Amino acid sequence: MAENTDKMVIDGVELTGIWKEFLPSRILYEDVTTEFLDEVKKLPGGSTIVRCYQCGTCSGGCTLPDFVDKFNPRRFIDLVRRGHYDILVNENKDLVWKCVSCQRCTHRCPRGVNTQEVVRAIAKFLEDRKVFGKLTNDEAFDEIFMEEVIEDGRIDEVKIVKDFYSKTGRLKEMMSADQLSLGFKMLTSGRIKLFGGKIKDWKKVSQRLKEELQ
Amino acid sequence: MKTVLVIGGGVTGLKAASELAGMGYNVSLVEKEDYLGGQVAKHKYYKLAPDLRLAGDVLDPVIKAVESNPNIKVQKHSQIIAVSGGAPEFKAKIKNSKGESEETFGAIVVATGFGHFDPTVKQEYGYGRFKDVVTNAEVEEMLNPNGPTKGELKRPSDGNIPKKIAIFQCVGSRDRQVGNPYCCRVGCVVSTKQAIEIKEKYPDSEVYVYYMDMRMFGRGWEELYGKAMEDYEVIFTRGRGAEVTLKNQQLSLRAEETIMDRPIQHSVDMIILAAGMSAGEGTIDAAKVLGIKQNDYGFLSPKDDFLSPNESSKPGIFIAGADKGPMDIENCIVEGAAVAAKVAGSLKN
Amino acid sequence: MSYEINDVKTGINHAKGMNYHAHDIRAEMKKLEEEGEIKIGRIIGPYKEEEVMYGIKKKVPLDMHYQHKSCGQCANLPGVPRSNFYYRDKLGIKYYNDMQQTSCTAWNYHASGLGNLVQLASVAARNWHRAYEEGYNFTIHCVTSFGNYLEMRHLLVGNKELRDSVKKVLAKLGRELVIPEEIVHDSEIAYALRDKILAAADPKRLEGIKGLRAVEHYGCHFFKQVSDDIIGGKRPIVVGGLASHLGVQMEEYSKWFMCCGFGFRHILVNREFTRSAQNIKLKAIKQEVDPDMILVNCTGCGTTFDKTQWIQKAVGEDYHYPVVFYSQLAALALGAHPFKEAGLNFHVTPVEPLLDKMGIAYN
Amino acid sequence: MSEENKNPVTEKIESAKGGHFYKEIMKDFRIKESLHGCLNCGTCVANCPAAAFYDYSPREVCQMIIEGDEETIEEYMKGKIWNCAQCYSCKYRCPKENSAADIVMAMREIAVREGLAAEALAGYTRIAKLVLTRGNQLAPDMLSPDAFPDWGPRMIELSSKKMEMREELFEGFPGMNVVDRAWAAEDYTIYEMQKIWEESGALEKVGTVFPFLVDIVQDDMEDKKDEMEAKIQEKKEKLEASKK
């Protein structure tokens, strides 16, 4: 218990520190609400969340618990299904974007939950609710990627890295000596094309894709 | 031609009787109630899992097959009070409102079935104290259009339709405390089926199932479970209901959400207890009268569980259906047919 | 929701039909006695039979009470042992207040893990032997001791190794292993004596008690530690049963089952837990019932309820439910002076408003 | 996989069951009665007051003993088992008739013996001393306002007047009005208590946490030994005689 030094006087009795402390309850009182579930269901990749029967195959084979403490897809799904939004935000928001999309969960899920996409949808759901306080790297990257794909049809690796660093305010990092020497090596070996090829009839496609997004 | 005595007019007994009669035997069917159909009829089971087929669709043909067969003599409101002799000649004393009579039989089929577990013992669930805590059998009656509420699920306390309903699994099953460490085998599917029926009838309602494991081993059961989750948004919580209390005139339950390692406190309008199967009174009486072996829980023990599943511990006395242990209707009917074959075989020899 | 004791009791009758029987400790004790393993300290004088779980009857001795006192009560709530003596005096029951009694040491054991089973069982057996050698029936004031002695009896009967170790220790003290025929808590006795108490009660006092609304709380070690030897089956009824017999209207609240937060060690070193648990209980009591008093039978719970109401002010809540022990209620009904004889002035949560309501003078 | 990348979860599963603490716990005969396999149903947690406030779970306690992982057990003995309020709600309602509370108690005993309980027993000296030197666990003296400021102003008032109040209450009840112990347990009684602790090995265990207490008790016993042993001898003879 954290040291608590503030004072409180009740009926003339002075109480300091733990003498007046109470513990927060861990009991869940809320009803299950499907509000959040319905929202996640509508997001890209989120529809299969309803199939989950909490067997734990996903978290059992997950890559991440080796490296990220408490990463647990089953729990994310459970929290959304039961509508425990506060716990999801307070205890799990820093975890959901950690998924590396290795697809082991989806691969093995006996109920056909597209777990990887569901976890991503949950991350997206939190993103939409602006719980991260800032644009996350992942969201920024997604945005740039989408933009570039729609605009040019293809990804230019240098451009996307540059745009990403600039969008997340890390352009300086990109200009570090290491990165520059790496870039130089790539450039001289012809692996960076400064002027990427254009797709012939992309304009029309691009227009149509933009319509789709509106 | 020898006559076969069938004790019990539930689905198992009915099936056994009609099969035997079909093979040309004379059958005497003794039922202690004044109706046929056993627990299915008693609690007005409405629909059957997993196809949500009307129980009547299944029961009526079985009853009809018995009632229309001239080789079967049905004696309702009757009980066997004593049996003497042995295979192949039993003398049974049958008692009914008219008095006692004695008949001779070549073989006896015991199909006395099960009883619904009485949840009053589980004091923490408040059955009997809180009106809105009901059993799954009572819900069957309510959901049946011919039942007391004409098919409406109504709170016994005020007659209103509940909005939030919790179903507790494993009431009186898998529980050493009440002496039933076995699995009731049908609670899971019946609860799932009822949850679907409720959601279908009242789409605005919320149905919560508190379970330890969903044991969906029967034909189409697991699929039904999936349907309940996906199509009906029944909420399944992995945690056994621990207690029910009344908080400001509303039922309040405690459980653990074991996936999250946290206790839950939840207020609901109605709680359905999925009361398991225990040995029926008829089974316990029959065991006493016939002197056949029972297992630790009062159900009848076959001579050999694997090799002679339909023979009792005594020659010439056969057992079938839910008096041997928890069983669903589908399998009870199979048992009825199986025991008929076994009886016919034994009478030929 | 007020309730009838009979509602609660139905569970016992049903329990008779249960398939599995918990082992019948009385039969086992008899068997051990025949084998010469133990001695049974049989009930002396009249007794009344009350039903416990599995339809087994528990004999409640009605006279010759060895008073196994509670250290917590004597130190903290001395009105409780005083009331226990008082109602016996009034009913003409002979009792023995032994200065050679020790604490059961179970509080210390459960809180700290200091001590061990042999020590705990030896202390129990020593105190049992005290009652036996003085020729009295062993009765217990404290719920912690009660639960502990039930458990020690259970362990001693079931485990030869422990039994032998304890016998060895006892031999060094010049004592032998005598297990009382019945381990009875004082509240069970008061319940068994309810008719006598009602008959001997002061009609004016009964007038004051009538219509009081109360909730009850039982010590966890009273009914959860060893749960098949409690009058009334699994859910205890003795305090509410006695009180409603005297005219108190017993009320049900949703948190009746929950632990008071005493926690053995928490009350000493982690009182933030005690306060928080109390907060849940008191909140439920206030919202659902708002009774005139909280009836208890347990030293620890009595202390916790009494001492932890005031601090709830730290979270902006104000509770003032007098905490009354079953025996203090009985003593008051029998005409005791609330302070000089029932010791209610030792309670921290003011009892004066309750006494005013009951029309009992206290100054 | 390299050292620092080792998975804490799979490591646990891989680690062998049956370390020292596990074996010690399994020696306690209560465990057999307290664990009949676990359904993971959560009935215990639902009712557990400690689980309502702490990251503690009786279900986990049972699972831990079933799995028998040494590291987890040690961690628990140092920390989480001390959260249990010993209310036995878990035992009361477990459909498998398990008793996490009893398992916790066995573990507490072992934790003390193995020296894992120093932190948990800080602040416990007074009680331990009282038990061993007075024959009972509590005394009116202990309820000093400085140790219980959260019991409010009335408690402070009470503790200043307790002598007069007790005198009034216990008039005619000799031995009840003392303040350094709950009742005036006789010296002989205290000696018997001390002897039980010594003979049962419990005193030795106290020594692992409070070594000075053992000295106090032994000195105390030594002082009155002759007189008390004589009394015990008398008792022994009486018992022998009664047997014949």
Add this chain to the structure above:
Amino acid sequence: MKIGYFPGCSLKGMARAYDESTKIVAQEFGIDLMEIEDFNCCGALEVKGSNEKLSYMLPARVMDSAKGRFHVDAVVTPCNGCYHSLLRANSAMNENAAAKGDVISFLKDVGYGTYEGDMDVRHFLELFYNEIGPEKVKSAVKKPLKGLKVASYYGCLYERPKTITMTGYKSKRDDSENPYFQDELLKATGAEVVEFHASASCCGGAHALQDESLAATLSAAVLSSAKEAGADMLVLPCPLCGAALDIKQPEIIKAHGEKAKLPVVYFTQLIGLSIGKNPKELKLSDPISNPMEVLKSKGLA
């Protein structure tokens, strides 16, 4: 059999070596690859997480163009990511009528054909194993890679998830939990394939930019376990894993030390080398992790 070749964005950029070595090997073994010109990005993870419909439309355009303009029966891609995206679009079109409708109307709007979701999508590794196979490789080997110990690494999306990789498959697919196609091919070149338990674990590449330290930790775990297993180099069939394990390797070494230092090459490069192709042609000098040094020391380059 005419096969459309869909290299994807990476192979036209940083994974040039993979593109060129694939073409060389294909030609050498008589696989007729027809590059689908004017291809677009498959959509990858980012589109799939942002917009469901787009994640079907983009791959569908590629497959429609393969079918309608290049008249091929199958599309092969050497990239795990593209492979996944294409298969995923097919699977959605086959299972979800609405998705199929969306795609068809999109293709119509932009003047393309009527793709039905029926293209046979193949991974180059799988294609090479099935159509050529270890035996043919063995007999074509001119310069056996004797003494070279390799760790065969597959990455995630090559055989995962089975719900997608098993969609409408016509050829034999790799074992989804214990892939072995690449192992067999490498053995045929004369190299020794070490026992390597991380062969199907994740390199963390998805986070290469967004969460660099996590990505580096995962990559380090793969690299170091290959190194511990005694491998001289790591061989893989995916440009994205290549980017994470090779191009990012200097950063990984910085964070996790020398235990993560290991040359990384594409399987096509090694097959090319074994059949006597010039290392330069195969762009074996491209990888940042410098495989040339090891190859030289073993006398293989």
